[in-house]
Amino acid sequence: MKNPSLFGKTLAEIEEIVASLGAPAFTARQIAEWIYKKHITQFDAMTNLPKSLRHQLAQGYSIELSTAVKVQTSVDGTKKYLYPSTGHTFIETAYIPEGKRATLCVSSQVGCKMGCLFCMTGKQGFQGQLSTGEIIHQIRSLPERETLSNIVFMGMGEPFDNLENVMKSCEILTADWGYGWSPKRITVSTIGIIPAMKTFIENSSCHLAVSMHTPFHAERKKIMPIENVYPIQAVVDLLRRYDLGKQRRLSFEYIMFKDFNDSNRHIQGISRLLHGMRCRINLIRFHPIPNSPLASASEERIQQFREGLVSKGFRTTIRASRGEDILAACGLLSTKELVKTQAPDF
Amino acid sequence: MRNTLIMDAGLVDFIEKLPLSKQIVTHIELLRKGVYMLHFLRTADFLPGQVVAISTDLSVPPRLYSICSGEQDEKLSVLFNLKSDGLLTPKLAQLSQGDPVWISTPFGAFLGDDQPAWWIAAGTGIAPFRSMMRSGMANGKTVIHGGRSADSFYFQNEFLSTFGENYIRCCSGEHAEGLYHGRLTQWMQEQDRLSKDQTYYLCGSAEMVVEVRDILIEKEIPIDKIMSEIYF
Numbered sequence: 309m310k311n312p313s314l315f316g317k318t319l320a321e322i323e324e325i326v327a328s329l330g331a332p333a334f335t336a337r338q339i340a341e342w343i344y345k346k347h348i349t350q351f352d353a354m355t356n357l358p359k360s361l362r363h364q365l366a367q368g369y370s371i372e373l374s375t376a377v378k379v380q381t382s383v384d385g386t387k388k389y390l391y392p393s394t395g396h397t398f399i400e401t402a403y404i405p406e407g408k409r410a411t412l413c414v415s416s417q418v419g420c421k422m423g424c425l426f427c428m429t430g431k432q433g434f435q436g437q438l439s440t441g442e443i444i445h446q447i448r449s450l451p452e453r454e455t456l457s458n459i460v461f462m463g464m465g466e467p468f469d470n471l472e473n474v475m476k477s478c479e480i481l482t483a484d485w486g487y488g489w490s491p492k493r494i495t496v497s498t499i500g501i502i503p504a505m506k507t508f509i510e511n512s513s514c515h516l517a518v519s520m521h522t523p524f525h526a527e528r529k530k531i532m533p534i535e536n537v538y539p540i541q542a543v544v545d546l547l548r549r550y551d552l553g554k555q556r557r558l559s560f561e562y563i564m565f566k567d568f569n570d571s572n573r574h575i576q577g578i579s580r581l582l583h584g585m586r587c588r589i590n591l592i593r594f595h596p597i598p599n600s601p602l603a604s605a606s607e608e609r610i611q612q613f614r615e616g617l618v619s620k621g622f623r624t625t626i627r628a629s630r631g632e633d634i635l636a637a638c639g640l641l642s643t644k645e646l647v648k649t650q651a652p653d654f
Numbered sequence: 655m656r657n658t659l660i661m662d663a664g665l666v667d668f669i670e671k672l673p674l675s676k677q678i679v680t681h682i683e684l685l686r687k688g689v690y691m692l693h694f695l696r697t698a699d700f701l702p703g704q705v706v707a708i709s710t711d712l713s714v715p716p717r718l719y720s721i722c723s724g725e726q727d728e729k730l731s732v733l734f735n736l737k738s739d740g741l742l743t744p745k746l747a748q749l750s751q752g753d754p755v756w757i758s759t760p761f762g763a764f765l766g767d768d769q770p771a772w773w774i775a776a777g778t779g780i781a782p783f784r785s786m787m788r789s790g791m792a793n794g795k796t797v798i799h800g801g802r803s804a805d806s807f808y809f810q811n812e813f814l815s816t817f818g819e820n821y822i823r824c825c826s827g828e829h830a831e832g833l834y835h836g837r838l839t840q841w842m843q844e845q846d847r848l849s850k851d852q853t854y855y856l857c858g859s860a861e862m863v864v865e866v867r868d869i870l871i872e873k874e875i876p877i878d879k880i881m882s883e884i885y886f
Contacts, residue, residue, distance in 0.1 A: 419860075421859075421860040421885075421886035422860070422884065422886065423860045423863050423864050423867075423882060423884045425867070425877065430860065430864055431868070433859065433860045433861030433864060434859075434860050434861070434886075466886075469886055471715075503707075503715070503716070525763070529763060529881065530877050530878065530880070531877070533863065533882040533883060533884045534884075535763065536762050536763045536764040536882075536883055537705055537718060537762045537763075537764075539763065599868050599871055599872060600871075601871055601876075601877050652776075652802075652826070652837070652859075652861055652862065653776055653777045653800070653801065653802050653806070653858075653859065653862075654776030654777065654800030654801065654802075654824070654826065654837055654838040654839065654858060654859075654861075654862045
């Protein structure tokens with residue numbers, strides 16, 4: 309049986325491990341720094357640890373990393389990496405270079421339970437949670453890691469349905485014993501699972517993005533089943549209770565669907581819903597998926613919609629579509645074809 | 655004494671409803687291996703189709719469960735599947751009469767009505783439809799329930815006596831009298847005259863809901879007529 313990996317452990321977890329091995333507490337920080345700052349993959353390389361401790365660690369743990377099993381490159385330079393997860397499942401990660409910036413779109417689950425009508429990941433159902441190590445590994449093993457300027461949790465899965473591991477990932481990414489990233493370079497996106505979102509806001513400094521897609525309850529229910537239990541109005545009500553400060557960004561994601569959520573009535577609805585909030589709105593082109601009754605709004609309409617929101621005082625951007633030809637664009641990540649599913653219960 | 659709640663489909667004052675309060679388990683039933691029905695003293699009104707958040711103690715994050723009792727029933731009941739690697743359900747399965755649990759007031763907007771409609775469920779996804787049935791919303795409904803084995807059709811006697819031929823049990827893993835042998839999705843695919851005027855309520859796992867929704871869309875059912883509740 310394979311030894312458990314230390315990769316993906318927080319400092320507190322490593323402290324517990326070293327205590328169980330009878331080693332001094334300060335060695336935990338040394339180990340964390342070897343793994344996350346110096347990127348070593350062999351315990352023997354931890355040269356400031358006693359040889360006996362290195363031996364103990366090697367007997368009971370591992371820090372080996374797997375590599376991506378497949379890479380696809382888009383005509384626009386976007387790359388999609390395929391990583392193995394547990395149980396013969398796979399996840400996808402999108403690397404998106406753009407001028408001097410480069411963003412990595414990481415996954416938090418294999419598949420997704422949320423069933424949004426417009427999302428390809430949702431069509432494969434849910435196969436499992438990613439461990440903290442599997443989340444961090446998407447960054448650690450990226451060949452272009454040194455070029456990254458931003459990390460967004462917008463890949464496969466709903467991050468707040470795997471809150472514990474996402475929170476630990478953010479901790480490892482931002483801690484001084486970890487990767488030392490500024491939390492301002494990390495955005496976690498959610499459809500609005502309220503209790504988890506509350507925990508995240510209160511215990512993290514990373515940016516938050518909320519998938520809105522329509523300001524109206526009855527409409528949102530049609531495309532996002534989560535609206536039944538965590539309605540967008542309640543999500544916004546909760547967000548209004550917090551002062552996120554000037555350093556922390558709150559954004560709302562809005563995929564533009566033709567004749568569904570692209571009218572002037574929707575501009576009014578968004579304006580009422582977000583009135584007085586300091587936030588950004590990101591308009592996203594819809595990338596059609598098979599068997600979808602939805603279509604993308606026209607470029608002209610998206611521009612008009614943006615201007616309408618700007619005139620209401622909202623900072624509004626239109627997200628560039630990247631990696632569409634390799635199915636790496638927003639809403640297109642899926643490993644359904646690679647999933648070996650058990651017999652379903654229906 | 656019941657609290658009076660504004661029935662607001664979960665929107666107004668939603669956040670104030672999230673805090674959990676202590677309730678007492680009146681009894682727990684094992685419906686089949688790994689599937690339980692948990693009953694509590696009822697202290698709040700609810701709308702059929704709503705959910706409650708439940709935890710055994712405040713150290714375990716609460717999870718949402720559809721209410722499966724009727725709005726006139728004395729007890730409030732939920733169904734749950736035991737997940738052996740889960741944090742909460744192994745603890746729920748250990749509960750017995752008199753034990754405390756933490757529970758929210760009911761909320762949610764997966765609400766039924768008395769119009770003709772289809773209720774489509776897999777496994778414990780039948781829970782909200784039992785609540786609707788027991789709350790006087792059975793008229794004009796067709797119920798499709800999918801399960802792997804013949805003992806997956808919880809409350810089948812109640813559904814059979816209420817809906818008769820309009821209650822279809824799709825059993826993918828076994829042959830048995832009165833059951834359609836095959837997956838629920840297969841049964842749905844075979845239907846060539848689905849009403850475009852009725853609403854289709856779907857409840858269960860993401861896999862089931864997404865597959866059935868795709869079938870309905872292929873059969874040109876407008877998305878306005880599809881209501882989904884996914885267990886997550």
